[in-house]
Structure formats: structure tokens, C-alpha cells
Amino acid sequence: MSTTGAPIPLTDVPVIDITPPSGWLDLNFRELWQFRELLYFFVWRDIKVRYKQTAIGAAWAVLQPLMTMLVFSLFFGRLAKIPSGGLPYPIFYFSALLPWMYFAGALQNATNAVVGQQHVITKVYFPRLVLPLSAVVSGLLDFAIGFVVFLGMMVLYRVHPGKAILTFPAFLLLAVATALGAGLWLSALNAIYRDVHYVVPFLIQFWMFASPVAYPSTLVPERWRWLYGLNPMAGVIEGFRWALTGKGQPPSLLLAASAGAVIVVLIGGLFFFRKMEGTIADVV
Amino acid sequence: MNFEWCGGKGREERSKKQEARSRKQEARSKNLEQGIHYSPFTIHHLAFTLHTLPFALMSDIVIRAESLGKRYRIGERERYLALRDILARAVSAPARLFRPRKPSSPNGDPTHIWALKDVSFEVCQGEVVGIIGRNGAGKTTLLKILAQVTRPTEGHARLKGRVGSLLEVGTGFHPELTGRENVSLSGAILGMRKKEIERKFDEIVSFAEVEKFIDTPLKYYSTGMQMRLAFAVAAHLEPEILLVDEVLAVGDVAFQKKCLGKMEYVAKQGRTVVFVSHNMPAVTRLCQRGIVIEGGKVILDSDSLEAARRYSSSGVGTSAERRWDDVNSAPGDGVARLIAARVISEGVVAESVDIRNPVSVEMDFLNLKPGADLVSAFSFLNGDGVILFVSADFHESRWGSKPRPRGVFRAKCTVPGNFLAEGQVSVCVEVSTRNPQYEIHFLERDCISFQVVDRGLPGSVRANWGRNMPGLVRPALEWENLYLG
Numbered sequence: 001m002s003t004t005g006a007p008i009p010l011t012d013v014p015v016i017d018i019t020p021p022s023g024w025l026d027l028n029f030r031e032l033w034q035f036r037e038l039l040y041f042f043v044w045r046d047i048k049v050r051y052k053q054t055a056i057g058a059a060w061a062v063l064q065p066l067m068t069m070l071v072f073s074l075f076f077g078r079l080a081k082i083p084s085g086g087l088p089y090p091i092f093y094f095s096a097l098l099p100w101m102y103f104a105g106a107l108q109n110a111t112n113a114v115v116g117q118q119h120v121i122t123k124v125y126f127p128r129l130v131l132p133l134s135a136v137v138s139g140l141l142d143f144a145i146g147f148v149v150f151l152g153m154m155v156l157y158r159v160h161p162g163k164a165i166l167t168f169p170a171f172l173l174l175a176v177a178t179a180l181g182a183g184l185w186l187s188a189l190n191a192i193y194r195d196v197h198y199v200v201p202f203l204i205q206f207w208m209f210a211s212p213v214a215y216p217s218t219l220v221p222e223r224w225r226w227l228y229g230l231n232p233m234a235g236v237i238e239g240f241r242w243a244l245t246g247k248g249q250p251p252s253l254l255l256a257a258s259a260g261a262v263i264v265v266l267i268g269g270l271f272f273f274r275k276m277e278g279t280i281a282d283v284v
Numbered sequence: 285m286n287f288e289w290c291g292g293k294g295r296e297e298r299s300k301k302q303e304a305r306s307r308k309q310e311a312r313s314k315n316l317e318q319g320i321h322y323s324p325f326t327i328h329h330l331a332f333t334l335h336t337l338p339f340a341l342m343s344d345i346v347i348r349a350e351s352l353g354k355r356y357r358i359g360e361r362e363r364y365l366a367l368r369d370i371l372a373r374a375v376s377a378p379a380r381l382f383r384p385r386k387p388s389s390p391n392g393d394p395t396h397i398w399a400l401k402d403v404s405f406e407v408c409q410g411e412v413v414g415i416i417g418r419n420g421a422g423k424t425t426l427l428k429i430l431a432q433v434t435r436p437t438e439g440h441a442r443l444k445g446r447v448g449s450l451l452e453v454g455t456g457f458h459p460e461l462t463g464r465e466n467v468s469l470s471g472a473i474l475g476m477r478k479k480e481i482e483r484k485f486d487e488i489v490s491f492a493e494v495e496k497f498i499d500t501p502l503k504y505y506s507t508g509m510q511m512r513l514a515f516a517v518a519a520h521l522e523p524e525i526l527l528v529d530e531v532l533a534v535g536d537v538a539f540q541k542k543c544l545g546k547m548e549y550v551a552k553q554g555r556t557v558v559f560v561s562h563n564m565p566a567v568t569r570l571c572q573r574g575i576v577i578e579g580g581k582v583i584l585d586s587d588s589l590e591a592a593r594r595y596s597s598s599g600v601g602t603s604a605e606r607r608w609d610d611v612n613s614a615p616g617d618g619v620a621r622l623i624a625a626r627v628i629s630e631g632v633v634a635e636s637v638d639i640r641n642p643v644s645v646e647m648d649f650l651n652l653k654p655g656a657d658l659v660s661a662f663s664f665l666n667g668d669g670v671i672l673f674v675s676a677d678f679h680e681s682r683w684g685s686k687p688r689p690r691g692v693f694r695a696k697c698t699v700p701g702n703f704l705a706e707g708q709v710s711v712c713v714e715v716s717t718r719n720p721q722y723e724i725h726f727l728e729r730d731c732i733s734f735q736v737v738d739r740g741l742p743g744s745v746r747a748n749w750g751r752n753m754p755g756l757v758r759p760a761l762e763w764e765n766l767y768l769g
Binding site: 013014015016017018019020021037038040041045048049052119120121122123124125126277278281282 | 356357428429430431432433434435436437438439440441442443444445446447449451452455456458460461465468469472473474475477478501524
């Protein structure tokens with residue numbers, strides 16, 4: 001009935017304020033930083049679970065872009081004769097498919113991140129932002145594996161990217177930001193309206209054709225290229241191609257438009273997600 | 285203003301501290317109001333404070349809830365609006381599109397319920413508080429709000445310290461991962477740092493007794509093993525505030541004992557625990573204080589024993605006397621009918637009985653069959669529904685085991701004083717025939733009930749012992765102390 005131990009001194013303990021959802025939205029990055037280890041654990045778990053009990057395991061990370069590249073090279077390249085700006089078709093397609101597959105996978109996973117973890121969300125507190133964030137980060141492993149294969153291909157086809165390759169991390173970051181931004185919107189919406197998750201594969205298909213994956217952006221008339229650039233993945237794909245191969249379109253108005261779009265989508269997504277967190281807790 | 289303390293010594297000390305406290309308070313600037321805890325104490329608790337904490341504590345408030353409320357929407361959720369729906373609506377009822385939304389009606393709004401309304405309380409550091417109430421009263425909602433799993437609709441709460449929430453066993457477990465991996469994952473989700481998990485890993489595994497299986501995937505574990513592992517992880521959380529929700533409701537008896545033991549240990553370490561449970565013995569054993577919630581509102585905030593009583597009595601709702609005036613609707617059959625039953629103490633019908641006094645239970649019944657060989661029996665049950673003992677009138681001198689004429693009989697049974705334990709006692713009333721075949725004529729469960737109260741007055745077994753005295757019965761026994769040199 002009574003305690004016999006001395007109480008723990010309450011110094012330097014966090015103070016938690018619980019209030020109803022209000023207009024002012026605090027993105028609370030500091031809290032996110034405090035939970036960085038949890039982010040690591042979620043990523044680790046996603047990766048582990050994905051590869052447990054699989055027959056081909058990590059090979060899937062390579063097979064998907066490779067097979068798509070083969071199909072594209074054959075039908076879009078060889079048969080339809082789409083201009084590739086002087087690059088061998090496999091390189092042309094693979095350099096685009098690499099970031100694209102990452103983005104598609106990350107977006108799918110992010111959309112389901114919140115709903116898939118409902119059994120945890122309803123029991124424990126952690127910043128919900130960790131979930132779509134972990135989905136977006138865990139896709140990077142597959143990307144890394146594919147990248148290694150790509151490096152092999154570059155050696156095979158004797159492609160020298162030159163100094164441009166140093167900018168490649170920036171484009172990767174742009175891809176991650178796009179996946180995260182779109183993922184935040186979709187995961188919040190999916191938690192509230194469960195059919196969003198069915199729309200996403202279709203959305204990704206459509207998005208792929210709206211991005212310069214299967215064709216170069218030079219196909220789009222000069223006048224409209226900035227509009228085309230509002231699709232953030234357009235900037236990402238072009239940028240990747242240019243950085244990894246040295247050929248193609250260097251950063252320009254297209255990229256500027258893409259970067260702008262990404263910032264808007266990402267910041268909008270962050271606020272939307274935070275705003276919806278209260279509702280999500282009740283409906284998920 | 286009436287100041288009462290979270291814990292502390294005698295009244296004299298208290299007033300001295302009172303002055304020091306108010307001086308300190310003035311000196312303190314904005315900060316967290318480390319205010320004084322107000323809570324209604326029963327006479328018991330005041331008497332017990334002499335036995336509590338040896339330290340002179342000025343406990344800080346670690347949880348403060350102010351007018352918390354949570355409103356849920358019930359019924360069908362609005363369908364996902366598609367363009368098609370908007371068009372259809374525009375065609376069928378164009379005016380509705382432009383009419384402003386009606387504000388939701390205050391009461392009787394069929395689409396919303398208030399799961400919690402105006403809940404306020406304060407918890408001091410080191411207190412173990414039990415939150416009890418019926419299913420659906422709002423206890424889990426309250427805990428979820430404190431655990432930040434859901435946000436309140438109104439009100440405000442402030443918690444000081446790291447919070448560990450045990451709302452279920454096995455949070456975050458994934459069947460594909462091994463036990464080892466799940467310990468890390470679950471620990472991280474519950475709030476442990478990586479280093480902390482590594483440090484406590486061996487302890488956790490041995491507490492769960494799954495050393496041999498730690499590297500097999502969790503899906504191959506039995507349910508018992510999974511639960512033990514889950515609880516082992518949770519038990520090694522070291523937050524300042526622990527929120528526990530009926531975790532002990534699952535599992536076998538051995539597991540529950542282990543959980544209770546660990547919780548007691550945690551409570552003794554001086555951590556603040558908020559414990560939601562239906563397990564009254566656990567609540568009264570572990571918690572000093574109990575908050576009863578009913579219909580989303582706090583109806584009692586007092587010491588755990590009183591809270592447990594209030595909770596049990598509100599459910600059963602029987603009284604010390606019952607009567608059936610219409611024989612035809614009274615319990616019974618063609619042989620015997622129950623007319624009345626009552627609890628008597630000190631010559632009068634009593635709802636509350638002093639533990640030192642004998643208490644009698646009576647039943648009046650009508651015997652319709654001349655020459656019937658009837659047996660009257662009473663069963664005494666405690667607040668948890670455990671049968672304490674039964675008694676029948678086989679050896680009663682006048683009519684026991686003898687054929688009875690038609691008419692009304694009164695059967696009375698007296699339980700000696702200093703025998704029953706404190707708490708609620710409910711009585712089951714039965715009349716049956718033994719020979720030639722055992723046949724029950726009426727069996728009224730929870731027919732009448734009474735509270736056994738022990739105020740620690742001279743003559744009771746408790747004397748002035750402040751702590752909880754367990755036991756289903758509390759007989760006064762003969763004691764002998766001999767000095768043997």
C-alpha cells in the first residue's frame with residue numbers, strides 16, 4: 001500500500017502537455033530527433049521482414065529494374081526508336097528506373113505506413129511522422145543494391161559520368177523528399193479514407209508516364225518544359241540521368257520547377273499530416 | 285483553504301511544512317505549478333499516514349488533468365465523397381449544397397457521445413492510483429489520452445516525466461522476427477533506448493524464461509511464451525510514470541502472479557503508476573488511491589478500498605432487505621416460496637456491519653407442502669464473487685431435518701463477530717429438499733448484501749494496523765506469546 005523507496009528526483013524530466021488539437025501546428029522536429037532510434041528500429045524491421053523467408057531475397061531489388069529496363073530497351077528503344085541522347089538504351093533506362101523504382105516503392109510503403117501499424121499506433125505514443133519517414137528510408141537499401149548493379153553496367157558499357165556524378169546525392173535527396181512529401185499526404189488520407197490505397201498503384205503508373213523515365217524530357221517542347229517540371233519526379237529523373245551518365249539535360253528551369261514543387265508538396269504534406277494526426281488516432 | 289498532503293507525517297509537522305511551502309511558492313516564478321495535492325481522505329487514511337513513508341515528502345505533482353473530455357463520433361461514417369455523389373446531391377437537393385452546416389446539438393446528439401467529460405484529478409509522484417469502473421465507463425479512453433495515443437476534445441493535461449504505457453501486451457511484436465529481434469523492437473517502441481535494451485536484454489529473457497527459444501521466430505512461440513516475453517519487456521521499462529491498462533486480465537494464474545509481483549516492485553521503487561483494472565484485489569493491494577469512473581465522469585476519488593466498495597456496490601445494487609409481497613411472483617415453486625430476506629446486526633436491519641459484531645441473516649419463506657423435509661441454506665460471497673462459506677440448518681434444534689407443516693418459516697443464521705473480512709459480503713439464499721431427491725425450491729443469488737466495516741476500534745483483529753490485511757476471512761484467534769529464556 002505504501003512505497004518504501006525514496007522518490008526519484010524529478011530533475012531534467014520531460015514535461016508533456018496534452019491539449020486538444022488546435023490551429024497552431026508545431027512540427028516538433030526536436031521530438032522527432034529524440035525518437036531517431038525508433039526510426040532506426042522501424043527501418044531495420046521493415047528490411048528484415050521484407051527479406052525473411054523470401055526465396056530470392058535481395059535479388060528482387062535488382063530483378064525488377066532489370067526486367068523493366070529490358071522491356072523498355074526492346075519496345076521503346078529498339079522498336080519505337082525513342083531518342084536516348086547518345087546513351088545505350090539499357091543505361092538510358094536503368095539510370096531512370098533506379099530512382100523511379102525507389103520512388104514507387106517508397107510511395108506505396110509510405111501510403112500504408114500508418115494503417116499498417118494501427119495496432120501499434122493505438123497503444124503507444126511516438127511521433128507518427130516516424131512511420132512514413134521509415135517507409136521512405138527503408139527503400140534506400142534496395143536503391144543501394146540497384147545502384148551497385150548500375151555501376152557494374154556503367155563499367156560494362158564504358159560510360160564515364162565525369163564530375164557530374166558528384167551532384168548525384170542531391171538528386172537522391174530530391175527523390176527522397178518527393179517520396180516523403182507525397183507519402184505524407186497519401187498516408188494521412190489513407191488512414192481516413194481507406195480506398196486511397198487502391199488508387200496509388202494507378203497513380204504511380206500514370207506518374208511514370210508523366211516523368212521522363214521511358215523517354216527523354218527533350219521530347220517535351222521547350223515552351224512547356226517548366227510546366228512539365230512541376231512534376232517533381234521530372235527533375236529527379238533528368239537530374240539522375242545527367243549526374244550518373246554525364247549526358248542528357250543539365251540542371252535548368254525544369255529542375256528549378258521540380259525543386260519548387262517538391263518544397264511545396266513536402267511542407268504541405270508535413271502540415272497536413274500533423275493536422276490530421278488527431279483524427280487518425282481516432283479512426284485508424 | 286484546506287491543505288492535505290500526498291503523504292507526510294503528523295498534523296504538527298504538516299502545519300510547519302504548510303508555512304514553508306507557502307513561502308516557497310511565493311518565491312517560485314512561473315514554472316510548472318508544483319502545487320499541493322488535494323484529495324479527500326477517509327479517516328482510515330489519516331490514521332494510516334503514521335505508517336506510511338518514513339521520509340518527509342513534499343511530493344510533486346506529476347500528472348495533472350483538468351476537465352478532460354473526449355467526444356467520439358458514433359454510427360456510420362460519412363462515405364468517401366466522390367464527384368459522383370456531389371453531382372447526385374446537386375441534382376436531387378440543390379438547396380442543401382448552399383445551406384450552412386448546422387451546429388451539432390448539445391445533448392441528445394445521436395451522432396456523438398462523450399466518452400469522457402470534465403475529468404480532473406492530480407497525481408503526486410510515487411502514488412499508485414487505480415482507475416476503476418464498468419466496461420465502457422471511459423477508463424481506457426482516459427488512459428489513452430494520458431498516453432498521448434489519442435487527443436482530448438477539450439481540457440488539458442500535463443505530465444512530468446517519461447511516460448511508459450502498457451495498454452496491451454506485446455506492442456510491436458512481429459511474428460516473423462525472432463524473440464531477440466522482437467525484444468529490441470518492442471523495447472524501442474515502448475520508449476527504451478538502444479543501450480538500455482542491450483543492457484537489460486539478459487534480464488528480460490530470463491524473466492520471460494525463454495532463453496532456449498530466443499532466436500526462433502515469434503510465430504513459433506506458444507501464446508504463453510509470447511505473453512511472458514511481452515510482459516518481460518514491458519516490466520523492464522523504467523519510466524517515471526507508468527500507465528497500465530488491464531494487462532493482467534490476460535494470461536494464466538502463474539503469469540498474473542508474476543505480473544502483480546513486478547508491478548508491486550515497480551510501485552515500491554517510487555514510480556508513479558496509473559492502473560486501470562477490474563481486478564479488485566489487485567487494485568486494493570497495489571493502489572493507495574482509487575478513482576471511480578462511470579459514464580465518463582469521475583464519481584469518486586478516494587482511497588482504493590472505498591473506491592473498490594463503491595464500484596462493487598454500484599454494480600450489484602442490492603440492499604440489506606428484500607421483500608416479495610406477492611407470493612405468486614416470489615421466487616420458489618409449489619413447495620416453498622421466498623417472502624423476505626434481511627441482514628440483521630445489533631437487532632436492526634443493517635447495510636453496514638461492524639466487523640466485531642455478529643451478523644445475522646434471515647429468510648422468511650412459505651412452505652406449501654405439509655410434511656416437507658426442507659433445508660435452508662445461506663452462501664456467503666465476497667465482493668469478487670468468491671464463496672467464503674456456506675451453511676445449512678441440518679442440525680437446527682426445532683425444525684432442522686424434520687418434516688414441517690404448512691406455513692411461514694423464518695430461518696436465521698448468525699455469523700460470529702471477528703470472523704468475516706472487510707468488504708462487501710453478498711448472500712445467496714436457498715431452500716431445498718434433500719430426500720428422496722435433492723431438489724432446489726428457490727436459489728436467490730445476490731439476494732441481500734452488506735458491508736463489513738473495520739474502523740480499527742478496540743476489539744477488532746486489525747487493532748491499529750494501518751496496512752491492508754488480506755484474507756477471505758478474518759477470524760480472531762487465540763495467540764500466546766511465551767518468553768523462553
